[in-house]
Amino acid sequence: MSEGLRERKKRETRQRISDIATGLFLERGFDNVTVAEVARVADVSVNTVFNYFKTKEDLLFDREGEMEDLPGKVVRERRPGESALAALRRDFLDAVDTRDYRYGFHEGSDRFARMIAASPSLNARLWTLNEAREEALARTLADEAGADAGDPTPALAAAQICAVLRRLSAYAVQRMIAGETVEAIAPHLRQHAELAFDQLESGIGAYCVRREAAPENA
Amino acid sequence: MSEGLRERKKRETRQRISDIATGLFLERGFDNVTVAEVARVADVSVNTVFNYFKTKEDLLFDREGEMEDLPGKVVRERRPGESALAALRRDFLDAVDTRDYRYGFHEGSDRFARMIAASPSLNARLWTLNEAREEALARTLADEAGADAGDPTPALAAAQICAVLRRLSAYAVQRMIAGETVEAIAPHLRQHAELAFDQLESGIGAYCVRREAAPENA
DNA sequence: CCATATTTTTGGAGTCACTGCAAAGTTTGC
DNA sequence: GCAAACTTTGCAGTGACTCCAAAAATATGG
Numbered sequence: 001m002s003e004g005l006r007e008r009k010k011r012e013t014r015q016r017i018s019d020i021a022t023g024l025f026l027e028r029g030f031d032n033v034t035v036a037e038v039a040r041v042a043d044v045s046v047n048t049v050f051n052y053f054k055t056k057e058d059l060l061f062d063r064e065g066e067m068e069d070l071p072g073k074v075v076r077e078r079r080p081g082e083s084a085l086a087a088l089r090r091d092f093l094d095a096v097d098t099r100d101y102r103y104g105f106h107e108g109s110d111r112f113a114r115m116i117a118a119s120p121s122l123n124a125r126l127w128t129l130n131e132a133r134e135e136a137l138a139r140t141l142a143d144e145a146g147a148d149a150g151d152p153t154p155a156l157a158a159a160q161i162c163a164v165l166r167r168l169s170a171y172a173v174q175r176m177i178a179g180e181t182v183e184a185i186a187p188h189l190r191q192h193a194e195l196a197f198d199q200l201e202s203g204i205g206a207y208c209v210r211r212e213a214a215p216e217n218a
Numbered sequence: 219m220s221e222g223l224r225e226r227k228k229r230e231t232r233q234r235i236s237d238i239a240t241g242l243f244l245e246r247g248f249d250n251v252t253v254a255e256v257a258r259v260a261d262v263s264v265n266t267v268f269n270y271f272k273t274k275e276d277l278l279f280d281r282e283g284e285m286e287d288l289p290g291k292v293v294r295e296r297r298p299g300e301s302a303l304a305a306l307r308r309d310f311l312d313a314v315d316t317r318d319y320r321y322g323f324h325e326g327s328d329r330f331a332r333m334i335a336a337s338p339s340l341n342a343r344l345w346t347l348n349e350a351r352e353e354a355l356a357r358t359l360a361d362e363a364g365a366d367a368g369d370p371t372p373a374l375a376a377a378q379i380c381a382v383l384r385r386l387s388a389y390a391v392q393r394m395i396a397g398e399t400v401e402a403i404a405p406h407l408r409q410h411a412e413l414a415f416d417q418l419e420s421g422i423g424a425y426c427v428r429r430e431a432a433p434e435n436a
Numbered sequence: 437c438c439a440t441a442t443t444t445t446t447g448g449a450g451t452c453a454c455t456g457c458a459a460a461g462t463t464t465g466c
Numbered sequence: 467g468c469a470a471a472c473t474t475t476g477c478a479g480t481g482a483c484t485c486c487a488a489a490a491a492t493a494t495g496g
Contacts, residue, residue, distance in 0.1 A: 205419030
Protein backbone atom coordinates (compact mmCIF):
# COMPACT_ATOMS: atom_id res chain seq x y z
CA MET A 1 0.00 0.00 0.00
CA SER A 2 2.69 2.42 0.96
CA GLU A 3 4.40 2.32 -2.46
CA GLY A 4 2.82 2.01 -5.84
CA LEU A 5 4.45 0.75 -9.03
CA ARG A 6 5.18 4.27 -10.16
CA GLU A 7 7.04 5.20 -7.02
CA ARG A 8 8.98 1.98 -6.96
CA LYS A 9 10.12 2.45 -10.53
CA LYS A 10 11.18 5.98 -9.79
CA ARG A 11 13.22 4.89 -6.82
CA GLU A 12 14.81 2.08 -8.80
CA THR A 13 15.63 4.25 -11.79
CA ARG A 14 17.19 6.90 -9.63
CA GLN A 15 19.25 4.30 -7.82
CA ARG A 16 20.36 2.64 -11.03
CA ILE A 17 21.46 5.92 -12.56
CA SER A 18 23.37 6.92 -9.46
CA ASP A 19 25.05 3.51 -9.13
CA ILE A 20 26.07 3.35 -12.76
CA ALA A 21 27.37 6.91 -12.65
CA THR A 22 29.40 6.27 -9.52
CA GLY A 23 30.88 3.17 -11.05
CA LEU A 24 31.86 4.90 -14.25
CA PHE A 25 33.29 7.88 -12.40
CA LEU A 26 35.39 5.68 -10.16
CA GLU A 27 36.62 3.65 -13.07
CA ARG A 28 37.49 6.37 -15.54
CA GLY A 29 37.46 9.66 -13.65
CA PHE A 30 34.66 12.17 -13.18
CA ASP A 31 35.71 14.47 -15.99
CA ASN A 32 36.24 11.65 -18.47
CA VAL A 33 32.65 10.44 -18.30
CA THR A 34 29.86 12.43 -19.92
CA VAL A 35 26.34 12.57 -18.65
CA ALA A 36 25.27 11.29 -22.05
CA GLU A 37 27.31 8.18 -21.43
CA VAL A 38 25.83 7.62 -18.01
CA ALA A 39 22.41 7.92 -19.59
CA ARG A 40 23.28 5.46 -22.33
CA VAL A 41 24.59 2.84 -19.93
CA ALA A 42 21.64 3.33 -17.61
CA ASP A 43 19.36 3.04 -20.63
CA VAL A 44 17.53 6.30 -20.12
CA SER A 45 17.58 9.63 -21.87
CA VAL A 46 19.85 12.44 -20.82
CA ASN A 47 16.80 14.41 -19.78
CA THR A 48 15.79 11.69 -17.38
CA VAL A 49 19.16 11.91 -15.69
CA PHE A 50 18.64 15.63 -15.21
CA ASN A 51 15.14 14.95 -14.00
CA TYR A 52 16.53 13.11 -11.02
CA PHE A 53 19.77 14.99 -10.48
CA LYS A 54 20.16 18.72 -10.80
CA THR A 55 23.83 18.56 -11.69
CA LYS A 56 26.40 16.00 -12.73
CA GLU A 57 28.03 16.31 -9.32
CA ASP A 58 24.80 15.34 -7.62
CA LEU A 59 25.12 11.92 -9.20
CA LEU A 60 27.87 11.30 -6.67
CA PHE A 61 27.04 13.45 -3.69
CA ASP A 62 23.40 12.53 -3.55
CA ARG A 63 23.71 10.24 -0.58
CA GLU A 64 26.69 11.90 1.04
CA GLY A 65 24.44 14.82 1.86
CA GLU A 66 23.01 12.80 4.68
CA MET A 67 26.29 13.02 6.56
CA GLU A 68 25.87 16.75 6.68
CA ASP A 69 24.78 16.78 10.28
CA LEU A 70 27.38 14.34 11.57
CA PRO A 71 29.23 16.63 13.98
CA GLY A 72 25.99 18.21 15.10
CA LYS A 73 24.60 14.83 15.98
CA VAL A 74 27.70 13.90 17.93
CA VAL A 75 27.40 17.04 20.00
CA ARG A 76 23.72 16.53 20.64
CA GLU A 77 24.40 13.05 21.91
CA ARG A 78 27.39 13.90 24.07
CA ARG A 79 27.53 12.35 27.50
CA PRO A 80 26.71 14.05 30.76
CA GLY A 81 29.62 16.18 31.90
CA GLU A 82 31.13 16.07 28.41
CA SER A 83 31.86 19.22 26.44
CA ALA A 84 31.03 19.58 22.76
CA LEU A 85 34.68 19.34 21.95
CA ALA A 86 35.29 16.29 24.12
CA ALA A 87 32.44 14.51 22.38
CA LEU A 88 33.84 15.32 18.95
CA ARG A 89 37.30 14.17 19.95
CA ARG A 90 35.94 10.93 21.28
CA ASP A 91 33.93 10.36 18.12
CA PHE A 92 36.81 11.15 15.80
CA LEU A 93 39.25 8.91 17.62
CA ASP A 94 36.66 6.19 17.66
CA ALA A 95 36.27 6.52 13.91
CA VAL A 96 40.02 6.29 13.48
CA ASP A 97 40.34 3.25 15.71
CA THR A 98 37.49 1.38 14.07
CA ARG A 99 38.50 2.50 10.58
CA ASP A 100 35.00 3.83 10.16
CA TYR A 101 33.90 5.55 7.00
CA ARG A 102 32.44 8.67 8.56
CA TYR A 103 35.49 10.94 8.45
CA GLY A 104 36.79 9.56 5.19
CA PHE A 105 39.29 7.22 6.81
CA HIS A 106 38.32 3.81 5.53
CA GLU A 107 39.92 0.87 3.79
CA GLY A 108 38.47 1.57 0.37
CA SER A 109 38.34 5.35 0.53
CA ASP A 110 41.43 5.89 -1.56
CA ARG A 111 39.72 5.32 -4.90
CA PHE A 112 37.05 7.81 -4.01
CA ALA A 113 39.64 10.23 -2.74
CA ARG A 114 41.69 9.97 -5.89
CA MET A 115 38.67 10.57 -8.06
CA ILE A 116 37.62 13.66 -6.11
CA ALA A 117 41.13 15.08 -5.95
CA ALA A 118 41.42 14.79 -9.72
CA SER A 119 38.36 16.92 -10.42
CA PRO A 120 38.09 20.63 -9.58
CA SER A 121 34.32 20.63 -9.67
CA LEU A 122 34.12 17.76 -7.19
CA ASN A 123 36.54 19.60 -4.97
CA ALA A 124 34.34 22.65 -5.05
CA ARG A 125 31.46 20.41 -4.08
CA LEU A 126 33.36 19.20 -1.05
CA TRP A 127 33.72 22.75 0.15
CA THR A 128 30.01 23.45 0.02
CA LEU A 129 29.46 20.20 1.88
CA ASN A 130 31.82 21.44 4.53
CA GLU A 131 30.00 24.73 4.63
CA ALA A 132 26.69 23.00 5.22
CA ARG A 133 28.27 20.91 7.93
CA GLU A 134 29.62 24.00 9.61
CA GLU A 135 26.25 25.71 9.56
CA ALA A 136 24.56 22.66 10.98
CA LEU A 137 27.08 22.43 13.79
CA ALA A 138 26.72 26.14 14.52
CA ARG A 139 22.98 25.72 14.89
CA THR A 140 23.41 22.75 17.18
CA LEU A 141 25.95 24.55 19.36
CA ALA A 142 23.68 27.58 19.60
CA ASP A 143 20.80 25.36 20.66
CA GLU A 144 22.77 23.35 23.14
CA ALA A 145 24.45 26.35 24.71
CA GLY A 146 21.19 28.28 24.81
CA ALA A 147 22.92 31.15 23.03
CA ASP A 148 21.11 34.36 22.12
CA ALA A 149 20.21 34.98 18.49
CA GLY A 150 23.03 37.41 17.83
CA ASP A 151 25.73 35.56 19.77
CA PRO A 152 28.65 34.83 17.43
CA THR A 153 30.24 32.25 19.72
CA PRO A 154 28.64 29.11 18.28
CA ALA A 155 29.30 30.07 14.66
CA LEU A 156 32.93 30.86 15.44
CA ALA A 157 33.41 27.66 17.41
CA ALA A 158 31.81 25.63 14.62
CA ALA A 159 34.11 27.23 12.06
CA GLN A 160 37.18 26.29 14.05
CA ILE A 161 36.01 22.77 14.70
CA CYS A 162 35.03 22.05 11.12
CA ALA A 163 38.28 23.52 9.86
CA VAL A 164 40.20 21.12 12.06
CA LEU A 165 38.07 18.12 11.12
CA ARG A 166 38.57 18.94 7.47
CA ARG A 167 42.30 19.27 7.94
CA LEU A 168 42.55 15.94 9.75
CA SER A 169 40.56 14.21 7.03
CA ALA A 170 42.68 15.90 4.39
CA TYR A 171 45.81 14.58 6.04
CA ALA A 172 44.54 11.03 6.04
CA VAL A 173 43.23 11.28 2.50
CA GLN A 174 46.50 12.70 1.25
CA ARG A 175 48.46 9.76 2.56
CA MET A 176 45.90 7.30 1.25
CA ILE A 177 46.17 8.86 -2.18
CA ALA A 178 49.91 8.46 -1.92
CA GLY A 179 49.28 4.76 -1.61
CA GLU A 180 49.82 4.17 2.10
CA THR A 181 47.65 1.67 3.90
CA VAL A 182 45.06 2.59 6.48
CA GLU A 183 47.01 0.62 9.06
CA ALA A 184 50.16 2.61 8.40
CA ILE A 185 48.39 5.92 8.69
CA ALA A 186 46.19 5.27 11.71
CA PRO A 187 48.74 5.86 14.50
CA HIS A 188 49.89 9.15 12.97
CA LEU A 189 46.35 10.29 12.36
CA ARG A 190 45.57 9.51 15.97
CA GLN A 191 48.51 11.59 17.10
CA HIS A 192 47.51 14.50 14.86
CA ALA A 193 43.97 14.36 16.15
CA GLU A 194 45.08 14.49 19.77
CA LEU A 195 47.20 17.51 18.99
CA ALA A 196 44.42 19.16 17.01
CA PHE A 197 41.85 18.78 19.74
CA ASP A 198 44.32 19.94 22.34
CA GLN A 199 44.80 23.07 20.26
CA LEU A 200 41.07 23.64 20.03
CA GLU A 201 40.66 23.02 23.72
CA SER A 202 43.32 25.30 25.11
CA GLY A 203 44.13 27.61 22.24
CA ILE A 204 47.10 28.52 20.13
CA GLY A 205 47.87 31.83 21.79
CA ALA A 206 51.45 30.96 22.60
CA TYR A 207 52.29 29.65 19.15
CA CYS A 208 54.99 31.27 17.10
CA VAL A 209 56.04 34.18 19.33
CA ARG A 210 58.71 36.36 17.80
CA ARG A 211 61.91 36.55 19.82
CA GLU A 212 62.54 39.90 21.48
CA ALA A 213 65.41 41.77 19.94
CA ALA A 214 68.60 41.23 21.90
CA PRO A 215 69.52 44.31 23.93
CA GLU A 216 72.10 46.49 22.16
CA ASN A 217 74.76 46.36 24.88
CA ALA A 218 75.15 44.81 28.27
CA MET B 219 63.67 49.42 -23.63
CA SER B 220 61.87 47.62 -20.88
CA GLU B 221 58.57 47.31 -22.73
CA GLY B 222 57.92 47.05 -26.44
CA LEU B 223 54.72 47.94 -28.22
CA ARG B 224 53.61 44.33 -28.23
CA GLU B 225 53.90 43.94 -24.49
CA ARG B 226 52.21 47.23 -23.77
CA LYS B 227 49.26 46.36 -25.97
CA LYS B 228 48.92 43.00 -24.28
CA ARG B 229 48.87 44.57 -20.87
CA GLU B 230 46.33 47.18 -21.97
CA THR B 231 44.06 44.67 -23.66
CA ARG B 232 44.08 42.41 -20.65
CA GLN B 233 43.30 45.31 -18.37
CA ARG B 234 40.52 46.60 -20.59
CA ILE B 235 38.86 43.20 -20.78
CA SER B 236 39.07 42.71 -17.02
CA ASP B 237 37.75 46.20 -16.28
CA ILE B 238 34.85 45.94 -18.68
CA ALA B 239 33.96 42.50 -17.39
CA THR B 240 34.03 43.65 -13.78
CA GLY B 241 31.83 46.59 -14.61
CA LEU B 242 29.28 44.49 -16.43
CA PHE B 243 29.24 41.86 -13.70
CA LEU B 244 28.70 44.44 -10.99
CA GLU B 245 25.97 46.11 -12.98
CA ARG B 246 23.95 43.15 -14.10
CA GLY B 247 25.17 40.14 -12.12
CA PHE B 248 27.83 37.59 -12.96
CA ASP B 249 25.46 34.98 -14.34
CA ASN B 250 23.52 37.47 -16.44
CA VAL B 251 26.53 38.50 -18.50
CA THR B 252 27.98 36.17 -21.12
CA VAL B 253 31.62 36.03 -22.06
CA ALA B 254 30.53 36.80 -25.60
CA GLU B 255 29.07 40.06 -24.38
CA VAL B 256 32.23 41.00 -22.50
CA ALA B 257 34.16 40.31 -25.68
CA ARG B 258 31.80 42.42 -27.76
CA VAL B 259 32.00 45.41 -25.44
CA ALA B 260 35.77 45.07 -25.14
CA ASP B 261 35.92 44.85 -28.91
CA VAL B 262 37.85 41.59 -29.07
CA SER B 263 36.92 38.07 -30.02
CA VAL B 264 35.72 35.54 -27.49
CA ASN B 265 38.87 33.57 -28.10
CA THR B 266 40.99 36.53 -27.08
CA VAL B 267 39.18 36.71 -23.77
CA PHE B 268 39.99 33.07 -23.16
CA ASN B 269 43.54 33.74 -24.25
CA TYR B 270 44.02 36.04 -21.29
CA PHE B 271 41.73 34.41 -18.75
CA LYS B 272 41.35 30.69 -18.29
CA THR B 273 37.82 30.93 -16.98
CA LYS B 274 35.03 33.47 -16.73
CA GLU B 275 35.61 33.68 -12.98
CA ASP B 276 39.21 34.71 -13.55
CA LEU B 277 37.92 37.89 -15.13
CA LEU B 278 37.08 38.99 -11.61
CA PHE B 279 39.51 37.24 -9.34
CA ASP B 280 42.55 37.99 -11.39
CA ARG B 281 43.88 40.72 -9.14
CA GLU B 282 42.39 39.41 -5.89
CA GLY B 283 44.82 36.54 -6.09
CA GLU B 284 47.51 38.88 -4.90
CA MET B 285 45.87 39.07 -1.49
CA GLU B 286 46.43 35.39 -1.10
CA ASP B 287 49.36 35.81 1.22
CA LEU B 288 47.84 38.52 3.41
CA PRO B 289 47.76 36.66 6.75
CA GLY B 290 51.13 35.11 6.04
CA LYS B 291 52.64 38.52 5.50
CA VAL B 292 51.13 39.84 8.72
CA VAL B 293 52.67 37.00 10.67
CA ARG B 294 56.05 37.42 9.04
CA GLU B 295 56.05 41.07 10.00
CA ARG B 296 54.85 40.66 13.55
CA ARG B 297 56.60 42.66 16.21
CA PRO B 298 59.17 41.40 18.65
CA GLY B 299 57.51 39.58 21.50
CA GLU B 300 54.28 39.27 19.50
CA SER B 301 52.70 35.92 18.73
CA ALA B 302 51.34 35.01 15.30
CA LEU B 303 47.85 35.31 16.66
CA ALA B 304 48.44 38.64 18.36
CA ALA B 305 49.74 40.06 15.10
CA LEU B 306 46.69 38.84 13.20
CA ARG B 307 44.36 40.25 15.82
CA ARG B 308 46.08 43.59 15.68
CA ASP B 309 45.94 43.64 11.89
CA PHE B 310 42.30 42.67 11.73
CA LEU B 311 41.22 45.23 14.29
CA ASP B 312 43.26 47.82 12.50
CA ALA B 313 41.50 46.96 9.25
CA VAL B 314 38.13 47.30 10.98
CA ASP B 315 39.01 50.61 12.56
CA THR B 316 40.36 52.13 9.37
CA ARG B 317 37.61 50.56 7.25
CA ASP B 318 40.31 49.05 5.12
CA TYR B 319 39.49 46.88 2.17
CA ARG B 320 41.73 43.94 3.02
CA TYR B 321 39.25 41.81 4.97
CA GLY B 322 36.27 42.78 2.85
CA PHE B 323 35.01 45.43 5.26
CA HIS B 324 34.95 48.59 3.23
CA GLU B 325 32.52 51.34 2.29
CA GLY B 326 31.86 50.11 -1.23
CA SER B 327 32.21 46.38 -0.66
CA ASP B 328 28.50 45.69 -0.56
CA ARG B 329 28.05 45.73 -4.32
CA PHE B 330 30.85 43.25 -4.74
CA ALA B 331 29.51 41.14 -1.92
CA ARG B 332 26.04 41.06 -3.38
CA MET B 333 27.35 40.03 -6.76
CA ILE B 334 29.41 37.21 -5.33
CA ALA B 335 26.67 36.00 -3.03
CA ALA B 336 24.30 35.77 -5.97
CA SER B 337 26.51 33.44 -7.96
CA PRO B 338 27.34 29.86 -6.91
CA SER B 339 30.40 29.67 -9.10
CA LEU B 340 31.85 32.84 -7.59
CA ASN B 341 31.18 31.44 -4.17
CA ALA B 342 33.08 28.31 -5.04
CA ARG B 343 35.91 30.52 -6.20
CA LEU B 344 36.00 32.22 -2.83
CA TRP B 345 36.53 28.89 -1.15
CA THR B 346 39.53 28.01 -3.24
CA LEU B 347 40.90 31.45 -2.51
CA ASN B 348 40.51 30.71 1.16
CA GLU B 349 42.21 27.39 0.68
CA ALA B 350 45.20 29.04 -0.96
CA ARG B 351 45.33 31.55 1.84
CA GLU B 352 45.29 28.78 4.41
CA GLU B 353 48.11 26.94 2.71
CA ALA B 354 50.19 30.09 2.48
CA LEU B 355 49.67 30.81 6.16
CA ALA B 356 50.53 27.23 7.06
CA ARG B 357 53.82 27.52 5.20
CA THR B 358 54.63 30.78 6.90
CA LEU B 359 53.83 29.41 10.35
CA ALA B 360 55.96 26.36 9.68
CA ASP B 361 58.84 28.57 8.63
CA GLU B 362 58.53 31.00 11.47
CA ALA B 363 58.14 28.32 14.11
CA GLY B 364 60.98 26.29 12.63
CA ALA B 365 58.68 23.28 12.55
CA ASP B 366 59.79 19.89 11.24
CA ALA B 367 58.54 18.75 7.85
CA GLY B 368 55.93 16.37 9.23
CA ASP B 369 54.70 18.57 12.06
CA PRO B 370 50.94 19.09 11.70
CA THR B 371 50.83 22.03 14.12
CA PRO B 372 51.19 24.88 11.62
CA ALA B 373 48.66 23.47 9.18
CA LEU B 374 46.14 22.95 11.96
CA ALA B 375 46.71 26.40 13.39
CA ALA B 376 46.37 27.95 9.94
CA ALA B 377 43.12 26.12 9.38
CA GLN B 378 41.64 27.45 12.59
CA ILE B 379 42.83 30.98 11.98
CA CYS B 380 41.59 31.16 8.40
CA ALA B 381 38.27 29.66 9.40
CA VAL B 382 37.82 32.42 11.95
CA LEU B 383 38.92 35.17 9.58
CA ARG B 384 36.50 33.86 7.00
CA ARG B 385 33.67 33.79 9.52
CA LEU B 386 34.35 37.33 10.68
CA SER B 387 34.39 38.59 7.10
CA ALA B 388 31.23 36.64 6.39
CA TYR B 389 29.52 38.32 9.30
CA ALA B 390 30.43 41.77 8.09
CA VAL B 391 29.52 40.97 4.51
CA GLN B 392 26.17 39.54 5.53
CA ARG B 393 25.18 42.72 7.29
CA MET B 394 26.45 44.87 4.44
CA ILE B 395 24.36 42.86 2.01
CA ALA B 396 21.39 43.43 4.27
CA GLY B 397 21.94 47.13 3.65
CA GLU B 398 23.55 48.23 6.91
CA THR B 399 26.25 50.86 6.82
CA VAL B 400 29.88 50.20 7.60
CA GLU B 401 29.63 52.58 10.53
CA ALA B 402 26.74 50.67 12.04
CA ILE B 403 28.50 47.34 11.72
CA ALA B 404 32.00 48.30 12.87
CA PRO B 405 31.50 48.22 16.65
CA HIS B 406 29.82 44.81 16.51
CA LEU B 407 32.45 43.44 14.17
CA ARG B 408 35.09 44.66 16.58
CA GLN B 409 33.39 42.89 19.44
CA HIS B 410 33.08 39.68 17.45
CA ALA B 411 36.72 39.84 16.48
CA GLU B 412 37.84 40.24 20.07
CA LEU B 413 35.78 37.24 21.05
CA ALA B 414 37.03 35.23 18.09
CA PHE B 415 40.68 35.86 18.82
CA ASP B 416 40.14 35.16 22.50
CA GLN B 417 38.71 31.81 21.48
CA LEU B 418 41.69 31.07 19.29
CA GLU B 419 44.07 32.16 21.99
CA SER B 420 42.75 30.21 24.93
CA GLY B 421 40.58 27.56 23.33
CA ILE B 422 36.97 26.49 23.40
CA GLY B 423 37.41 23.49 25.66
CA ALA B 424 34.88 24.60 28.21
CA TYR B 425 32.17 25.48 25.69
CA CYS B 426 28.87 23.71 25.77
CA VAL B 427 29.39 21.18 28.54
CA ARG B 428 26.42 18.93 29.12
CA ARG B 429 24.94 19.14 32.59
CA GLU B 430 25.51 16.07 34.74
CA ALA B 431 22.36 14.12 35.38
CA ALA B 432 20.90 15.07 38.74
CA PRO B 433 21.51 12.33 41.32
CA GLU B 434 18.51 10.03 41.69
CA ASN B 435 18.02 10.58 45.41
CA ALA B 436 19.72 12.47 48.18
C1' DC C 437 62.46 49.62 -46.19
C1' DC C 438 61.85 45.04 -46.93
C1' DA C 439 61.63 40.10 -46.04
C1' DT C 440 60.91 36.99 -42.60
C1' DA C 441 60.24 34.93 -38.05
C1' DT C 442 57.41 35.29 -33.95
C1' DT C 443 53.41 36.35 -31.52
C1' DT C 444 48.62 37.66 -31.14
C1' DT C 445 44.09 37.64 -32.76
C1' DT C 446 40.48 35.68 -34.98
C1' DG C 447 36.81 32.59 -37.12
C1' DG C 448 34.85 28.31 -37.30
C1' DA C 449 33.66 23.96 -35.86
C1' DG C 450 32.95 21.11 -31.99
C1' DT C 451 32.11 19.22 -27.01
C1' DC C 452 29.65 19.17 -22.86
C1' DA C 453 26.54 20.55 -19.04
C1' DC C 454 22.23 22.08 -18.65
C1' DT C 455 17.32 24.21 -19.85
C1' DG C 456 12.62 24.52 -21.85
C1' DC C 457 8.97 22.70 -24.41
C1' DA C 458 5.74 19.77 -26.39
C1' DA C 459 4.78 15.05 -27.81
C1' DA C 460 4.59 10.25 -26.55
C1' DG C 461 4.31 6.73 -23.20
C1' DT C 462 3.01 4.84 -18.55
C1' DT C 463 0.46 4.45 -14.22
C1' DT C 464 -3.48 5.45 -11.48
C1' DG C 465 -8.17 6.31 -9.87
C1' DC C 466 -12.61 5.70 -11.13
C1' DG D 467 -11.68 1.02 -20.15
C1' DC D 468 -11.19 6.02 -19.82
C1' DA D 469 -9.49 10.22 -18.38
C1' DA D 470 -6.36 12.55 -15.43
C1' DA D 471 -1.78 12.73 -13.59
C1' DC D 472 2.78 11.84 -14.13
C1' DT D 473 7.25 10.32 -16.41
C1' DT D 474 10.13 9.85 -20.17
C1' DT D 475 11.78 11.35 -24.37
C1' DG D 476 13.36 14.07 -28.53
C1' DC D 477 14.51 18.35 -30.17
C1' DA D 478 16.30 22.71 -30.26
C1' DG D 479 18.96 25.97 -27.95
C1' DT D 480 22.38 28.50 -24.68
C1' DG D 481 26.78 29.29 -22.78
C1' DA D 482 31.47 28.08 -21.20
C1' DC D 483 35.33 26.33 -23.05
C1' DT D 484 38.74 23.86 -26.49
C1' DC D 485 41.26 22.97 -30.79
C1' DC D 486 42.93 24.30 -35.12
C1' DA D 487 44.46 26.78 -38.87
C1' DA D 488 44.35 31.20 -41.21
C1' DA D 489 45.08 36.12 -40.88
C1' DA D 490 46.88 40.22 -38.75
C1' DA D 491 50.17 42.67 -36.02
C1' DT D 492 54.73 43.25 -34.37
C1' DA D 493 59.67 42.25 -33.97
C1' DT D 494 64.18 41.20 -36.03
C1' DG D 495 68.00 41.34 -39.24
C1' DG D 496 69.94 42.95 -43.25
